[in-house]
Amino acid sequence: MNRKSKVDNKEILDKLVKAIQSHTSQNYSFMEVCGTHTVAIFRSGIRSILPGNLRVISGPGCPVCVTPMAEIDEAIYLAKKDNVILATFGDLMRVPGNEGSLLQARAEGARVKIILSPMDAVLLAERERFSRVILFAVGFETTIPPIAIAIKEANRRGLKNFFVLSSMRLIPPAMEALLSDKKTSIDGFILPGHVSVIIGTKPYRFIAERFHAPGVVTGFEPIDILQGLLMLLRQKSEGRSEIEIQYRRAVTPEGNVKAMEVLREVFKVRDSRWRGLGIIQDSGLKLKDKYAPFDARKHFDIPIMPENEPPGCICGEILQGIRVPTQCALFGKRCTPENPVGPCMVSSEGSCAAYYKYGN
Amino acid sequence: MCLGIPGKVVTIDKETSTAEVDFGGVKRTVSMHLCPEAGIGDYVLVHVGFAIQKLDEEDALITLELFKEIGEKYIESEI
Ligand code: SF4
Numbered sequence: 001m002n003r004k005s006k007v008d009n010k011e012i013l014d015k016l017v018k019a020i021q022s023h024t025s026q027n028y029s030f031m032e033v034c035g036t037h038t039v040a041i042f043r044s045g046i047r048s049i050l051p052g053n054l055r056v057i058s059g060p061g062c063p064v065c066v067t068p069m070a071e072i073d074e075a076i077y078l079a080k081k082d083n084v085i086l087a088t089f090g091d092l093m094r095v096p097g098n099e100g101s102l103l104q105a106r107a108e109g110a111r112v113k114i115i116l117s118p119m120d121a122v123l124l125a126e127r128e129r130f131s132r133v134i135l136f137a138v139g140f141e142t143t144i145p146p147i148a149i150a151i152k153e154a155n156r157r158g159l160k161n162f163f164v165l166s167s168m169r170l171i172p173p174a175m176e177a178l179l180s181d182k183k184t185s186i187d188g189f190i191l192p193g194h195v196s197v198i199i200g201t202k203p204y205r206f207i208a209e210r211f212h213a214p215g216v217v218t219g220f221e222p223i224d225i226l227q228g229l230l231m232l233l234r235q236k237s238e239g240r241s242e243i244e245i246q247y248r249r250a251v252t253p254e255g256n257v258k259a260m261e262v263l264r265e266v267f268k269v270r271d272s273r274w275r276g277l278g279i280i281q282d283s284g285l286k287l288k289d290k291y292a293p294f295d296a297r298k299h300f301d302i303p304i305m306p307e308n309e310p311p312g313c314i315c316g317e318i319l320q321g322i323r324v325p326t327q328c329a330l331f332g333k334r335c336t337p338e339n340p341v342g343p344c345m346v347s348s349e350g351s352c353a354a355y356y357k358y359g360n
Numbered sequence: 361m362c363l364g365i366p367g368k369v370v371t372i373d374k375e376t377s378t379a380e381v382d383f384g385g386v387k388r389t390v391s392m393h394l395c396p397e398a399g400i401g402d403y404v405l406v407h408v409g410f411a412i413q414k415l416d417e418e419d420a421l422i423t424l425e426l427f428k429e430i431g432e433k434y435i436e437s438e439i
Contacts, residue, residue, distance in 0.1 A: 036362055063361045089408075091361060117409025119391060139408075142362040146410040149393045194362040197405065197413045206366055250405055259394045259412065271427070349361060 013049075016226040021051050023233035029055040029185060030232055031178075031321050033171065034192035035062030035349025036220055044222040045061040052193075054229070056319035059176050061192055063138050064091045064347035065319060066274045070095035070305035071167045075136045077302060079110040079167060085128060087121035088136040090114045095346045096310060096334035118143075118150035123163035125154065134296050138167045142194040143257035144285065148266035151291055163296040165285055168254040169272055171195050172203040177274075179211045184320055188232040190225070193247045198263075199256025201243045208241040219247035266291055275343065276316020313342035318351050325355040332356060340356065364405040366415055369398055381406060 032038060038058045041047060047056060049214040060066050064159030076097050079086035086102070093114065106112040111131070115121055118135055125133035137147045147168065154162040171192060178184050191204060196217040207215050214235035228246045235242060245251050265288075272284025272312045288297045296302075309316065312330050325331050325344065335341035337353055344350035367381040372392065381390040381404065390404070397402050404411035411416035 026379065034362060061362075089361065117391075117407055138361075140362060140408050142412065145412070146391070146408050149391060149410065189427050192362065194364045194405075194407060194412070197364065202365060256394060256412060258396065268381070347361075 002040045008230055012223060013226065014224065016027065016230060017049050017237045018315070019129050020054065020226065020230050020233060022160050023237055023240070024051045024054045025237065028187045028233070028236065029057055029321070030188045030190055030229065031057050032190040032218075033061040033175065033187045034190075034195065035065070035267050035347065036194070037190055037192070037218065037225065038062070038351060038354050039087070039326040039349055040220045040222070041225060042354040044225070045358075046222060046225055050229075054233075055358070056229070057186070057324075058318070058351040059178065059273060059321055060172065060277060060319040061140070062319075062344070062347050062349040062351075063140055063143070063169065063193075064095060065315065065343045065350045066169060066174075066276070067092070067095065067138055067343065068098055068166055068273050069276045069309055070273070070307050070309065071165075073103070073305040075134075075165055075167075075303050076100065076105050076110075077305070078134050078296060078300060079112050080108075080131075081300070083131055085111040085113055085124060085133045086133050086136055087113050087115045087124060087133055089347075091248045091347050092138060093134060095343050096340065098306065098308070102137070107269065110166055118147045119153065122154045122157070122159065122162060125228050126157060127160050128163060132161050134162060134165055134300075136167065140169060140192075140195050141198045141263070142192075144168050144267070145262050148262045151259045151266050151287065151294055152262070154294060155291065158258070158294075161310075162294060163171075164287065165269075165296040166284070168285045169274065170269070170285070172206070173200070173280050174274060174277060175204075175207060175350060176319060177277055177280045179207065179213065183322055186213060186321065188213050188236065190228050191217040191243070193219050193224075193250065195252045196245075196247070196255065197334050198256045198259045201245060201253045202255075204243045204267060208243050212241045214241045215243045217243070217245045217247050219250070242282050265325060273307070274319075276319040280350070295300075312342045313344075313352075315342040315344040315352070316320045318344055325352040328352070351360060362405045362407065364412060366403050367406055369400050369402050369404060369411075372400055379404075379411065381411070 267285040
Protein backbone atom coordinates (compact mmCIF):
# COMPACT_ATOMS: atom_id res chain seq x y z
CA MET A 1 0.00 0.00 0.00
CA ASN A 2 1.32 3.32 -1.03
CA ARG A 3 0.64 5.45 2.00
CA LYS A 4 2.52 8.71 1.97
CA SER A 5 2.79 10.83 5.03
CA LYS A 6 4.10 13.97 3.47
CA VAL A 7 1.75 16.72 2.47
CA ASP A 8 0.89 15.27 -0.92
CA ASN A 9 -1.99 16.55 -2.83
CA LYS A 10 -1.13 20.17 -3.10
CA GLU A 11 -4.29 21.39 -4.68
CA ILE A 12 -6.62 19.88 -2.10
CA LEU A 13 -4.35 20.85 0.72
CA ASP A 14 -4.15 24.42 -0.53
CA LYS A 15 -7.93 24.63 -0.67
CA LEU A 16 -8.22 23.27 2.84
CA VAL A 17 -5.57 25.62 4.18
CA LYS A 18 -7.31 28.60 2.54
CA ALA A 19 -10.63 27.53 4.03
CA ILE A 20 -8.98 27.18 7.43
CA GLN A 21 -7.46 30.63 7.10
CA SER A 22 -10.77 32.20 6.21
CA HIS A 23 -12.42 30.57 9.23
CA THR A 24 -9.75 31.52 11.76
CA SER A 25 -11.08 34.93 12.68
CA GLN A 26 -9.84 34.81 16.25
CA ASN A 27 -7.36 32.94 18.45
CA TYR A 28 -8.14 29.28 18.91
CA SER A 29 -6.34 26.47 20.71
CA PHE A 30 -7.35 23.02 19.61
CA MET A 31 -5.97 19.97 21.35
CA GLU A 32 -5.08 16.76 19.61
CA VAL A 33 -5.59 14.16 22.29
CA CYS A 34 -3.89 11.26 20.58
CA GLY A 35 -0.15 10.67 20.31
CA THR A 36 -0.50 9.24 16.81
CA HIS A 37 -1.98 12.58 15.77
CA THR A 38 0.91 14.41 17.42
CA VAL A 39 3.37 12.51 15.26
CA ALA A 40 1.25 12.85 12.11
CA ILE A 41 0.89 16.61 12.62
CA PHE A 42 4.61 17.12 13.14
CA ARG A 43 5.74 14.80 10.39
CA SER A 44 3.45 16.34 7.79
CA GLY A 45 4.59 19.87 8.59
CA ILE A 46 0.98 20.98 9.07
CA ARG A 47 1.88 23.28 11.96
CA SER A 48 3.95 25.48 9.72
CA ILE A 49 1.10 26.11 7.26
CA LEU A 50 -1.58 26.98 9.78
CA PRO A 51 -2.51 30.59 10.50
CA GLY A 52 -0.65 32.11 13.44
CA ASN A 53 -3.77 32.49 15.57
CA LEU A 54 -4.63 28.78 15.33
CA ARG A 55 -2.72 26.77 17.92
CA VAL A 56 -2.69 23.01 17.90
CA ILE A 57 -1.60 21.65 21.26
CA SER A 58 -0.79 18.09 22.26
CA GLY A 59 -2.74 16.33 24.96
CA PRO A 60 -2.43 13.30 27.22
CA GLY A 61 -2.98 10.68 24.53
CA CYS A 62 0.35 8.90 24.58
CA PRO A 63 -0.11 5.85 26.84
CA VAL A 64 3.61 5.57 27.55
CA CYS A 65 3.86 9.26 28.51
CA VAL A 66 1.02 9.14 31.03
CA THR A 67 2.21 5.97 32.77
CA PRO A 68 3.49 7.16 36.17
CA MET A 69 7.01 6.36 37.23
CA ALA A 70 5.61 4.21 40.06
CA GLU A 71 4.09 1.79 37.55
CA ILE A 72 7.35 1.59 35.60
CA ASP A 73 8.99 0.78 38.94
CA GLU A 74 6.42 -1.93 39.59
CA ALA A 75 7.17 -3.51 36.21
CA ILE A 76 10.91 -3.38 36.87
CA TYR A 77 10.42 -4.86 40.35
CA LEU A 78 8.44 -7.77 38.87
CA ALA A 79 10.90 -8.28 36.00
CA LYS A 80 13.70 -8.77 38.52
CA LYS A 81 11.87 -11.49 40.40
CA ASP A 82 12.96 -15.11 40.09
CA ASN A 83 11.31 -17.16 37.46
CA VAL A 84 9.50 -14.22 35.89
CA ILE A 85 9.33 -13.12 32.27
CA LEU A 86 7.96 -9.60 31.87
CA ALA A 87 6.27 -9.13 28.50
CA THR A 88 5.97 -5.54 27.32
CA PHE A 89 5.37 -3.39 24.27
CA GLY A 90 8.69 -2.05 23.03
CA ASP A 91 7.83 1.60 23.67
CA LEU A 92 8.10 1.06 27.41
CA MET A 93 11.61 -0.36 27.45
CA ARG A 94 13.46 2.92 27.80
CA VAL A 95 11.13 4.84 30.10
CA PRO A 96 13.22 5.76 33.16
CA GLY A 97 12.00 4.53 36.53
CA ASN A 98 13.56 5.40 39.85
CA GLU A 99 16.09 2.65 39.40
CA GLY A 100 16.77 2.53 35.71
CA SER A 101 14.58 1.29 32.88
CA LEU A 102 13.32 -2.10 31.78
CA LEU A 103 16.08 -2.05 29.19
CA GLN A 104 18.68 -1.68 31.93
CA ALA A 105 16.96 -4.35 34.00
CA ARG A 106 17.24 -6.70 31.03
CA ALA A 107 20.91 -5.87 30.57
CA GLU A 108 21.39 -6.79 34.22
CA GLY A 109 19.84 -10.20 33.67
CA ALA A 110 16.07 -9.70 34.09
CA ARG A 111 13.97 -11.57 31.56
CA VAL A 112 12.10 -8.86 29.66
CA LYS A 113 10.49 -9.78 26.39
CA ILE A 114 9.18 -7.33 23.81
CA ILE A 115 5.85 -8.36 22.35
CA LEU A 116 3.80 -7.01 19.46
CA SER A 117 0.46 -8.39 20.59
CA PRO A 118 -0.97 -9.26 24.02
CA MET A 119 -1.62 -12.74 22.60
CA ASP A 120 2.16 -13.18 22.30
CA ALA A 121 2.33 -13.08 26.10
CA VAL A 122 -0.31 -15.81 26.38
CA LEU A 123 1.55 -18.00 23.89
CA LEU A 124 4.77 -17.33 25.78
CA ALA A 125 3.15 -18.48 29.03
CA GLU A 126 1.96 -21.60 27.28
CA ARG A 127 5.45 -22.38 26.03
CA GLU A 128 7.25 -21.44 29.23
CA ARG A 129 5.17 -23.48 31.65
CA PHE A 130 7.72 -23.18 34.45
CA SER A 131 8.05 -19.41 34.24
CA ARG A 132 5.56 -16.80 35.35
CA VAL A 133 4.77 -14.52 32.43
CA ILE A 134 3.56 -11.03 33.36
CA LEU A 135 2.03 -8.81 30.70
CA PHE A 136 2.75 -5.14 31.42
CA ALA A 137 -0.59 -4.01 30.06
CA VAL A 138 -0.30 -0.39 29.02
CA GLY A 139 -2.77 1.17 26.63
CA PHE A 140 -5.99 3.02 25.95
CA GLU A 141 -9.33 1.80 24.64
CA THR A 142 -7.81 0.72 21.31
CA THR A 143 -5.48 -1.75 23.04
CA ILE A 144 -7.68 -2.77 25.98
CA PRO A 145 -10.08 -5.13 24.14
CA PRO A 146 -7.13 -7.12 22.70
CA ILE A 147 -5.74 -7.37 26.26
CA ALA A 148 -9.16 -8.54 27.46
CA ILE A 149 -9.23 -11.24 24.78
CA ALA A 150 -5.73 -12.35 25.78
CA ILE A 151 -6.90 -12.75 29.40
CA LYS A 152 -9.97 -14.69 28.30
CA GLU A 153 -7.74 -16.92 26.17
CA ALA A 154 -5.38 -17.55 29.09
CA ASN A 155 -8.44 -18.49 31.14
CA ARG A 156 -9.80 -20.77 28.46
CA ARG A 157 -6.44 -22.47 28.13
CA GLY A 158 -6.26 -22.95 31.87
CA LEU A 159 -2.95 -21.10 32.24
CA LYS A 160 -1.83 -20.64 35.82
CA ASN A 161 1.40 -18.83 34.97
CA PHE A 162 0.00 -15.82 33.12
CA PHE A 163 -0.51 -12.49 34.89
CA VAL A 164 -1.40 -8.93 33.96
CA LEU A 165 0.06 -5.77 35.48
CA SER A 166 -2.77 -3.39 34.67
CA SER A 167 -1.69 0.05 33.55
CA MET A 168 -4.61 0.66 31.21
CA ARG A 169 -6.33 4.02 31.02
CA LEU A 170 -9.51 5.47 29.58
CA ILE A 171 -9.49 8.62 27.49
CA PRO A 172 -12.85 10.33 28.21
CA PRO A 173 -12.26 10.69 32.00
CA ALA A 174 -8.88 12.30 31.29
CA MET A 175 -10.53 14.77 28.92
CA GLU A 176 -13.10 15.58 31.57
CA ALA A 177 -10.31 16.23 34.07
CA LEU A 178 -8.54 18.50 31.59
CA LEU A 179 -11.67 20.47 30.85
CA SER A 180 -12.48 20.84 34.53
CA ASP A 181 -9.02 22.23 35.25
CA LYS A 182 -9.05 26.00 35.15
CA LYS A 183 -5.38 26.15 34.09
CA THR A 184 -6.10 24.74 30.66
CA SER A 185 -7.87 26.60 27.90
CA ILE A 186 -8.99 24.40 25.05
CA ASP A 187 -11.42 25.57 22.38
CA GLY A 188 -12.00 22.21 20.76
CA PHE A 189 -10.66 18.71 20.32
CA ILE A 190 -9.20 16.70 17.49
CA LEU A 191 -10.51 13.42 18.91
CA PRO A 192 -8.52 10.19 18.63
CA GLY A 193 -9.21 8.05 15.57
CA HIS A 194 -8.53 4.56 16.80
CA VAL A 195 -9.76 4.93 20.38
CA SER A 196 -13.00 6.06 18.74
CA VAL A 197 -13.11 2.99 16.49
CA ILE A 198 -13.76 1.13 19.74
CA ILE A 199 -15.79 3.57 21.86
CA GLY A 200 -17.71 5.44 19.15
CA THR A 201 -18.79 9.03 19.81
CA LYS A 202 -21.25 8.78 22.71
CA PRO A 203 -18.62 8.86 25.48
CA TYR A 204 -17.48 12.28 24.20
CA ARG A 205 -20.90 13.92 24.33
CA PHE A 206 -20.24 15.53 27.69
CA ILE A 207 -17.54 17.64 26.01
CA ALA A 208 -20.11 19.34 23.85
CA GLU A 209 -22.99 19.28 26.28
CA ARG A 210 -21.33 20.23 29.55
CA PHE A 211 -18.25 22.10 28.41
CA HIS A 212 -19.61 23.54 25.16
CA ALA A 213 -16.50 22.59 23.25
CA PRO A 214 -16.65 20.96 19.81
CA GLY A 215 -14.87 17.72 19.00
CA VAL A 216 -14.10 16.01 15.71
CA VAL A 217 -12.97 12.38 15.47
CA THR A 218 -10.20 12.65 12.92
CA GLY A 219 -8.09 10.37 10.73
CA PHE A 220 -4.31 10.46 10.43
CA GLU A 221 -3.55 11.61 6.89
CA PRO A 222 -2.67 15.28 6.41
CA ILE A 223 -5.93 15.79 4.54
CA ASP A 224 -7.86 14.18 7.40
CA ILE A 225 -6.23 16.43 9.95
CA LEU A 226 -6.78 19.63 7.98
CA GLN A 227 -10.37 18.67 7.37
CA GLY A 228 -10.81 17.89 11.08
CA LEU A 229 -9.46 21.35 11.94
CA LEU A 230 -11.77 22.94 9.39
CA MET A 231 -14.76 21.11 10.84
CA LEU A 232 -13.83 22.44 14.29
CA LEU A 233 -13.49 25.98 12.95
CA ARG A 234 -16.84 25.72 11.21
CA GLN A 235 -18.49 24.70 14.45
CA LYS A 236 -16.84 27.65 16.15
CA SER A 237 -17.94 30.18 13.55
CA GLU A 238 -21.48 28.78 13.55
CA GLY A 239 -21.59 28.75 17.35
CA ARG A 240 -22.09 24.98 17.50
CA SER A 241 -20.59 22.47 19.94
CA GLU A 242 -21.03 18.97 18.63
CA ILE A 243 -19.13 15.73 18.34
CA GLU A 244 -18.60 15.03 14.66
CA ILE A 245 -16.78 12.31 12.76
CA GLN A 246 -14.32 13.18 10.04
CA TYR A 247 -12.72 9.70 10.05
CA ARG A 248 -15.85 8.04 8.69
CA ARG A 249 -14.02 5.29 6.90
CA ALA A 250 -13.17 3.67 10.22
CA VAL A 251 -15.35 5.17 12.95
CA THR A 252 -19.07 4.76 13.55
CA PRO A 253 -21.10 6.57 16.24
CA GLU A 254 -21.70 3.30 18.11
CA GLY A 255 -18.07 2.08 17.92
CA ASN A 256 -17.09 -1.59 18.10
CA VAL A 257 -19.89 -2.98 20.25
CA LYS A 258 -18.30 -6.41 20.55
CA ALA A 259 -15.00 -4.93 21.75
CA MET A 260 -16.77 -2.84 24.40
CA GLU A 261 -18.65 -5.92 25.60
CA VAL A 262 -15.41 -7.84 26.03
CA LEU A 263 -13.83 -4.90 27.83
CA ARG A 264 -16.72 -4.74 30.30
CA GLU A 265 -16.76 -8.48 30.76
CA VAL A 266 -13.12 -8.63 31.89
CA PHE A 267 -12.47 -5.26 33.55
CA LYS A 268 -14.04 -2.86 35.97
CA VAL A 269 -13.11 0.78 36.42
CA ARG A 270 -10.88 2.06 39.17
CA ASP A 271 -9.34 5.42 39.93
CA SER A 272 -6.00 5.81 38.26
CA ARG A 273 -3.04 8.15 38.47
CA TRP A 274 -1.91 9.80 35.24
CA ARG A 275 1.50 11.32 34.96
CA GLY A 276 1.04 15.05 35.21
CA LEU A 277 -2.71 14.89 35.68
CA GLY A 278 -2.84 13.19 39.09
CA ILE A 279 -5.52 10.75 40.14
CA ILE A 280 -8.53 10.74 37.85
CA GLN A 281 -11.69 9.05 39.02
CA ASP A 282 -12.77 5.92 37.12
CA SER A 283 -10.04 6.41 34.50
CA GLY A 284 -8.23 3.09 34.97
CA LEU A 285 -9.14 -0.57 34.90
CA LYS A 286 -8.67 -3.62 37.05
CA LEU A 287 -9.59 -7.22 36.43
CA LYS A 288 -13.03 -8.32 37.55
CA ASP A 289 -13.21 -10.95 40.30
CA LYS A 290 -13.72 -13.77 37.82
CA TYR A 291 -10.32 -12.98 36.30
CA ALA A 292 -8.60 -11.94 39.55
CA PRO A 293 -6.21 -14.97 39.51
CA PHE A 294 -4.52 -13.25 36.54
CA ASP A 295 -4.07 -9.96 38.41
CA ALA A 296 -0.33 -9.49 39.04
CA ARG A 297 -1.03 -7.00 41.85
CA LYS A 298 -3.02 -9.68 43.69
CA HIS A 299 -0.63 -12.54 43.03
CA PHE A 300 2.67 -10.80 43.74
CA ASP A 301 3.50 -8.80 46.79
CA ILE A 302 4.51 -5.54 45.11
CA PRO A 303 5.79 -2.81 47.43
CA ILE A 304 4.22 0.63 47.18
CA MET A 305 6.43 2.67 44.87
CA PRO A 306 7.15 6.37 45.40
CA GLU A 307 4.92 8.73 43.43
CA ASN A 308 7.66 11.01 42.19
CA GLU A 309 8.66 12.26 38.77
CA PRO A 310 12.11 12.94 37.29
CA PRO A 311 13.43 16.25 38.74
CA GLY A 312 13.15 19.12 36.28
CA CYS A 313 10.85 17.27 33.87
CA ILE A 314 7.71 19.26 33.01
CA CYS A 315 6.11 16.43 31.06
CA GLY A 316 3.00 16.70 33.22
CA GLU A 317 2.30 20.27 32.18
CA ILE A 318 3.07 19.42 28.57
CA LEU A 319 0.50 16.60 28.66
CA GLN A 320 -2.10 19.13 29.79
CA GLY A 321 -1.22 21.54 27.00
CA ILE A 322 -0.15 24.19 29.53
CA ARG A 323 3.50 24.35 28.41
CA VAL A 324 5.47 23.24 25.37
CA PRO A 325 8.64 21.12 25.38
CA THR A 326 10.93 24.02 24.51
CA GLN A 327 9.97 25.58 27.85
CA CYS A 328 11.66 22.69 29.65
CA ALA A 329 15.16 23.60 30.77
CA LEU A 330 16.36 20.05 30.06
CA PHE A 331 14.95 19.85 26.52
CA GLY A 332 17.63 19.02 23.98
CA LYS A 333 20.34 19.40 26.63
CA ARG A 334 20.19 16.80 29.34
CA CYS A 335 17.10 15.24 27.77
CA THR A 336 17.31 13.84 24.24
CA PRO A 337 15.76 10.77 22.57
CA GLU A 338 19.08 8.93 23.07
CA ASN A 339 19.21 9.92 26.70
CA PRO A 340 15.64 10.64 27.81
CA VAL A 341 14.86 12.07 31.23
CA GLY A 342 11.08 11.90 30.97
CA PRO A 343 8.55 9.75 29.12
CA CYS A 344 7.53 12.51 26.69
CA MET A 345 11.00 12.18 25.19
CA VAL A 346 11.09 8.37 25.27
CA SER A 347 7.94 7.58 23.37
CA SER A 348 8.06 8.25 19.65
CA GLU A 349 4.56 9.68 20.18
CA GLY A 350 5.62 12.02 22.96
CA SER A 351 5.53 15.76 22.41
CA CYS A 352 9.15 16.25 23.42
CA ALA A 353 10.35 13.58 20.98
CA ALA A 354 8.24 15.14 18.20
CA TYR A 355 9.58 18.64 18.94
CA TYR A 356 13.11 17.29 19.03
CA LYS A 357 12.82 15.35 15.81
CA TYR A 358 10.79 17.75 13.70
CA GLY A 359 11.57 21.09 15.29
CA ASN A 360 9.11 23.58 16.66
CA MET B 361 0.60 3.37 20.41
CA CYS B 362 -2.92 3.29 19.02
CA LEU B 363 -1.78 2.79 15.45
CA GLY B 364 -4.12 0.81 13.21
CA ILE B 365 -2.94 -0.64 9.93
CA PRO B 366 -5.32 -1.73 7.17
CA GLY B 367 -4.84 -5.17 5.62
CA LYS B 368 -6.78 -7.65 3.51
CA VAL B 369 -8.11 -10.92 4.95
CA VAL B 370 -6.71 -13.84 2.93
CA THR B 371 -7.80 -16.91 4.90
CA ILE B 372 -9.83 -17.43 8.05
CA ASP B 373 -9.54 -20.19 10.65
CA LYS B 374 -12.92 -20.22 12.40
CA GLU B 375 -11.75 -22.68 15.05
CA THR B 376 -9.09 -20.36 16.43
CA SER B 377 -10.74 -17.09 15.33
CA THR B 378 -7.61 -16.09 13.49
CA ALA B 379 -7.00 -14.91 9.95
CA GLU B 380 -4.10 -14.51 7.60
CA VAL B 381 -4.01 -10.82 6.73
CA ASP B 382 -2.03 -9.30 3.89
CA PHE B 383 -0.46 -5.91 4.54
CA GLY B 384 0.69 -4.96 1.07
CA GLY B 385 2.62 -8.21 0.55
CA VAL B 386 3.56 -8.95 4.16
CA LYS B 387 1.28 -11.58 5.68
CA ARG B 388 0.54 -11.90 9.39
CA THR B 389 -1.74 -13.99 11.56
CA VAL B 390 -4.34 -11.76 13.15
CA SER B 391 -6.97 -12.43 15.80
CA MET B 392 -10.52 -11.92 14.56
CA HIS B 393 -12.26 -12.08 17.95
CA LEU B 394 -13.18 -8.39 17.87
CA CYS B 395 -14.20 -8.33 14.24
CA PRO B 396 -16.06 -11.58 13.62
CA GLU B 397 -18.12 -10.10 10.79
CA ALA B 398 -15.14 -9.76 8.43
CA GLY B 399 -14.78 -12.38 5.73
CA ILE B 400 -12.19 -13.40 3.17
CA GLY B 401 -11.37 -10.49 0.87
CA ASP B 402 -12.48 -7.88 3.40
CA TYR B 403 -10.20 -5.13 4.59
CA VAL B 404 -9.71 -4.78 8.32
CA LEU B 405 -7.96 -2.29 10.56
CA VAL B 406 -5.38 -4.15 12.65
CA HIS B 407 -4.00 -3.07 16.03
CA VAL B 408 -1.58 -5.14 18.19
CA GLY B 409 -2.40 -8.29 16.23
CA PHE B 410 -6.17 -7.86 16.40
CA ALA B 411 -8.62 -6.81 13.70
CA ILE B 412 -10.60 -4.03 15.37
CA GLN B 413 -12.78 -2.82 12.50
CA LYS B 414 -13.92 -3.89 9.08
CA LEU B 415 -13.26 -1.26 6.43
CA ASP B 416 -14.84 -0.65 3.07
CA GLU B 417 -12.44 -1.70 0.35
CA GLU B 418 -12.47 1.71 -1.24
CA ASP B 419 -11.73 3.38 2.03
CA ALA B 420 -9.00 0.95 2.95
CA LEU B 421 -7.11 1.53 -0.25
CA ILE B 422 -5.89 4.97 0.52
CA THR B 423 -3.31 5.06 -2.16
CA LEU B 424 -2.43 8.43 -3.47
CA GLU B 425 -4.91 8.23 -6.35
CA LEU B 426 -7.79 7.00 -4.31
CA PHE B 427 -7.06 9.47 -1.64
CA LYS B 428 -7.24 12.24 -4.13
CA GLU B 429 -10.79 11.22 -4.98
CA ILE B 430 -11.80 10.81 -1.38
CA GLY B 431 -10.20 14.13 -0.67
CA GLU B 432 -12.22 15.81 -3.37
CA LYS B 433 -15.38 14.21 -2.10
CA TYR B 434 -14.61 15.63 1.32
CA ILE B 435 -13.80 18.98 -0.11
CA GLU B 436 -17.09 19.14 -1.96
CA SER B 437 -18.99 18.62 1.24
CA GLU B 438 -16.81 20.89 3.31
CA ILE B 439 -15.94 23.95 1.27
S1 SF4 C 1 12.33 17.53 27.55
FE1 SF4 C 1 12.63 15.68 28.79
S2 SF4 C 1 12.74 16.42 30.86
FE2 SF4 C 1 11.83 18.06 29.66
S3 SF4 C 1 9.62 17.71 29.78
FE3 SF4 C 1 10.32 16.64 27.98
S4 SF4 C 1 10.68 14.55 28.70
FE4 SF4 C 1 10.61 15.84 30.51
